[in-house]
Amino acid sequence: MKVPDMIVADFKSALLNIDRIKAAEIFKDIYAEDQSFESLEHLTAKSLEKIGDEWENGQVSLSQVYMSGVISEELIENYLPDDEVFYNDNIKIAIGVLQDYHGLGKKIIYSVLxxxxxxxxxxxxxxxxxxxxxxxxxxxxxxxxxxxLMLSSALKVKNVVDILRDNNSPVKVIVGGAPFRLDNDLWQKVDADFDGKNGSRVLKILNKYTGGGQ
Known part of the structure; x- marks a missing residue:
């Protein structure tokens, strides 16, 4: 579910001001509307993207970027779906962050799946x-x-895909992160098999690809 820009702006402001109470209230209100974890993903991703842009433009400090990630991770932890029984141990799935060290997106996808x-x-x-x-x-x-997290890292995915194919690997590659949300065609440019914009989308891809899920 898409969160209104005004709420994204309010959440971003709370993060930059390191206002945990305000940020938590916004999270609670958003989740109360439709009980959708996808809405929280959208809110967090859009806010952190905007904060990242402002950091690159010299508008916010690195410490603000760091604390925004910390607060977002703390909030996400409280709403992550509970683990269920594994569906298929024969399908080997792995996740990793290429070059970057920002692990919030990975943690969300990992938990949702x-x-x-x-x-x-x-x-x-x-x-x-x-x-x-x-x-x-x-x-x-x-x-x-x-x-x-960064475009330079996203472009490296093509190197990964090329080498895997040179080694005759049948692995299917699903990509995600800020660069792929900003450029809807980027996943095709780096020769990935699927575009995973968020945890819910990746889950749908896997269910369709593997013929199941729970």
Whole structure:
């Protein structure tokens, strides 16, 4: 569900002012409307994207960016779906952050998919192209989820895909993160198989691809 721009602006302001109480109130109100975790994803992602843009333009400090991520992660923790029984251990799925060390997006996707009945291998954050390729090949991964924060990292996905295909890997690659939300065609430009804009979308992709879910 899309959150109104006015609420995104209010949440962003609360984050930048390190106002945990106000941020928590906004989270609570949004969730109360439709009980949708997807709405919280949208609110958090859009707010952090705008804060990131302002940091690049010199409008906010690095400490504000850091604390905004910390507060968002604290809030998300309270609304993450509960784990359920795993659906299919024969499908090997992994997730990792390419080059960047911002792990909030990965944590959200990881938790949503676990709650949706999938077992996920966490490759970690700050991975190089070589590291994510080697881990994928070594673990015989069927579906690889790659999260990125910066455009430069997103463009590296093509290197990952090219090397995997050169090694005859049948793995399907799903990409997500701010650059792919800002450019709807970027996932195709880097030769990924699917565009995963948020946890709910990735879950739908996996359910369709694997023929199941819970």
């Amino acid at each position: 676990k709650a949706g009945g999938y077992k996920i291998i966490d490759f970690g954050e700050g991975l190089t192209v070589e590291e994510i390729v080697n881990k994928t090949l070594k673990n015989d991964i069927n579906i690889l989820l790659i999260s990125t």
